[in-house]
Amino acid sequence: MAFSKVYPMYVQKAQRKNRSKDEVDRIIRWLTGYDQAGLEWHIGQHSDFATFFAEAPAIHPNVSLIKGVVCGVRVEDVPDPLMQKIRYLDKLIDELAKGKTMDKILR
Structure with missing residues (x-):
């Protein structure tokens, strides 16, 4: 699945x-280590999630603090590393949409 197709849904x-x-972009940059130009490049290139996460400069070291359920599955228990990163991102966007402050979202 292309990250660029899901990104507008996050927004x-x-x-x-x-x-x-801007808040969505900030969350994605925090999680992946991309700068804004890198994020926009991947959106423009229609990168799939595998490429997007494989080329991420650095997954944030506090990623293990992201806990909870997305689509009925606990994000910390997802066995596939790529799917777990996707679910981490989904969880962070869910928290944003539920009104959490950026300080709490960005742990």
Whole structure:
């Protein structure tokens, strides 16, 4: 699945709850280590999730603090490393949409 196809859905989900695209981008940059140019490059290149995460400069060291359920599955228990990173991102965007402050989201 292309990251660039899911990214607009993340933004729409956040905006429906009066959050911003900038906040979505900040979360993605925090998780992956990309700068804004790198994030936009992958969106423009229609990178799939595997490439997007494989080329990420550095997954944040506090990623293990992300806990909870997404789509009925605990993110900390997802066995596939790629799917776990995708679920971490989903969880962070869910937290944004639910009104958590950025300080709490970015652990």
